[in-house]
Amino acid sequence: MAYDVNGTSVEHDEEGYITNLSEWTKELADIIAKAEEVEMTDEHWAVVNFLRDYYEEYQIAPAVRVLIKSIKKSLGPEVGNNKYMYELFPYGPAKQACKIAGLPKPTGCV
Amino acid sequence: MSETVKKFLYVNRKAPYGTIYALESLEVVLIGAAFDQDVSLAFLDDGVFQLTKGQDTKEIGVKNFSPTYRALGDYEVTKLYVEKESLAERGLSADDLQELVWEDEDDDYAEKPSIRIIDRTEMAKLMANQDVVLSF
Amino acid sequence: MSTLHTVNKSPFETSTLKSCLEHVSDGDTILLIEDGVYGAMAGSSMADLVTAKTKAVSIIALAPDMQARGIDEDRLIKGINTTDYAGFVDLAAKNDLSHAWL
Numbered sequence: 001m002a003y004d005v006n007g008t009s010v011e012h013d014e015e016g017y018i019t020n021l022s023e024w025t026k027e028l029a030d031i032i033a034k035a036e037e038v039e040m041t042d043e044h045w046a047v048v049n050f051l052r053d054y055y056e057e058y059q060i061a062p063a064v065r066v067l068i069k070s071i072k073k074s075l076g077p078e079v080g081n082n083k084y085m086y087e088l089f090p091y092g093p094a095k096q097a098c099k100i101a102g103l104p105k106p107t108g109c110v
Numbered sequence: 111m112s113e114t115v116k117k118f119l120y121v122n123r124k125a126p127y128g129t130i131y132a133l134e135s136l137e138v139v140l141i142g143a144a145f146d147q148d149v150s151l152a153f154l155d156d157g158v159f160q161l162t163k164g165q166d167t168k169e170i171g172v173k174n175f176s177p178t179y180r181a182l183g184d185y186e187v188t189k190l191y192v193e194k195e196s197l198a199e200r201g202l203s204a205d206d207l208q209e210l211v212w213e214d215e216d217d218d219y220a221e222k223p224s225i226r227i228i229d230r231t232e233m234a235k236l237m238a239n240q241d242v243v244l245s246f
Numbered sequence: 247m248s249t250l251h252t253v254n255k256s257p258f259e260t261s262t263l264k265s266c267l268e269h270v271s272d273g274d275t276i277l278l279i280e281d282g283v284y285g286a287m288a289g290s291s292m293a294d295l296v297t298a299k300t301k302a303v304s305i306i307a308l309a310p311d312m313q314a315r316g317i318d319e320d321r322l323i324k325g326i327n328t329t330d331y332a333g334f335v336d337l338a339a340k341n342d343l344s345h346a347w348l
Contacts, residue, residue, distance in 0.1 A: 058181035059174065063144060066184045073219070125256050127314055128281030156256050159284065162316045169310030176316075200258060201289030201321075 003031050016099050024052075024102030032100045036091065044088055044100075046075055051101040061106040064094035116241035117148045122157035124246060126176070127167065132160045133175055135246035140178075143185035150240075151182075154193040154233060157246075158200060161192065161207045161225070176208065183212030183224060190224045193233050248273050250341040254280040254348065257292045264292075266347045267299050275304045275337055277329070283311045288323045300325035308334060 002009035003018070005028050011019040016035065018024060029048060033040045040048075050071060054062055062070065072080025079085070085093035094106040120139055124131040139151065153161060160179070167174040182190070190210060197203060204227050211221040228236070237243060251270055257263035263285045266276060276299075278286050285292055286307040299305065300323065309328045312319070319328060329337070338344055 054181075057177060059177045060140070060181060062181070062184065063140070065144070066181075070184060125259070125281045125284065125315070127311075128254065128256065156259050156281075156284070159256075159315065164316035164318070165314060166316070167314040170314045172314065174314070199291040200284065201287045201293065 003028060003035075005031060015105070017105055018102050021102055021104070028102065029100050032102075036096055036100065038089065038096065038100065040100075041088075043079060044097075046079065047071065047085070047088060047093065047097050048101045050074065051097055051103060055101075055103050061098045061101075061103040062094065063106050064092060067094050067097075067106075115146065115148050117150070117239070118142065119150050119152055119237060119240040119243045121152045121154070121237070121243060121245040122160055123155040125156040125159040126165070127170065127172055131246045132157070133173075135244075136175060136178060138244065138246075139182070139187060140185055143187055149187050150189040150191060150236065151187065152191045152193070152233060152236060154196045156196075156200075158192055158196045158202060158207075161190070161210070162202070163206060163208050179208060179210055182210065186212075188212040188222070188224050189226065191226050191228050191233065191236055193230060194227050195230045197227070247343070248275070248341045249343040249345050250274070250337050251276045251345045251347060252279055253277075253282040253285065254346075256281040257285040257296075258290075262347050264295065267295060270299070270303050272302045275306060275341060277334065277337060278305070278307045278311075279334075280308075280311055283307045283315060283317060286312075286322050286326045287317060288321060293323055297323050297325065306333075306337070 002011050005025065010023045010028055013019060030040060038044065051061060068080055068082060068085055089096040098106055120135055122132060122135050126132040143149065165174055165176040207225060210224040212224050213219045214222055251266050251274060253263050253266050253276060255262040263282065270276060285296055296305065305326045307322060307326055307328050309330050312328065
């Protein structure tokens with residue numbers, strides 16, 4: 001199973017998470033978002049970029065409540081609240097945003 | 111939170127990369143953190159090696175999970191007890207450990223240290239005073 | 247006849263290193279790998295036992311395993327050297343026998 005990024009194929013697992021994290025690009029993020037029926041806005045990108053920074057620093061994708069708490073602290077309570085985050089990513093801010101960010105499924109997501 | 115909060119202690123006694131125990135323990139702690147219990151982590155015997163500074167695994171082809179301990183504060187895991195005697199037997203001191211902190215939301219996000227060095231007698235008391243002990 | 251002994255267990259977890267130190271012959275080499283590299287650190291409760299053998303046998307620690315565990319070279323017991331994977335292969339080739347202590 002693979003995404004097609006301008007003719008290059010990027011492998012993913014049965015849930016759509018990419019297999020090799022280093023193959024992520026912004027173009028790929030747009031393609032995954034389209035498959036997830038998410039239209040990427042600046043707020044979406046802010047969350048995706050936050051997740052990538054978090055993974056870079058701690059080597060894990062945060063659980064959803066940790067994500068929302070951290071977003072609240074860094075981007076403010078207008079973005080960092082349950083309701084708004086689920087509006088951005090209807091299938092779960094951690095699960096769906098991590099997929100778009102090219103990260104593994106969040107630790108603490110069973 | 112309707113259920114009673116229980117005291118959970120995760121006991122870490124293994125070095126980080128030679129076996130899978132340390133990583134498994136860390137993952138269980140992160141997953142278990144969702145259950146809002148009173149969690150403490152104990153590091154004794156070779157478990158103290160899990161927290162040392164400067165780990166770099168790129169030459170051995172294994173994931174370096176030492177940065178993940180720094181995320182524990184975000185998961186509200188803020189009590190990491192390290193046994194003094196175990197450090198000393200291994201030629202280590204508190205200075206050889208990563209600095210781990212948690213942010214106190216109720217105190218304007220002040221950073222507070224998570225690591226507490228305790229002696230063997232205190233460790234024994236800590237172990238005795240739990241509802242659930244999980245050893246790795 | 248010389249033997250290359252490899253020890254991959256922490257000396258604080260099992261008695262493997264201690265037993266190896268007690269059974270090597272003069273002129274042998276002990277290569278500390280994986281968690282075995284913790285046995286090379288100065289200042290530990292094992293250090294005297296290891297130091298006592300550094301004259302009779304060559305004790306070497308594998309650098310990539312030290313690096314993974316955050317052990318700098320200046321933390322090693324005096325008389326212990328380090329090597330890389332290529333050096334490991336050379337040691338295996340140079341000695342008549344390899345003894346992997348588990």
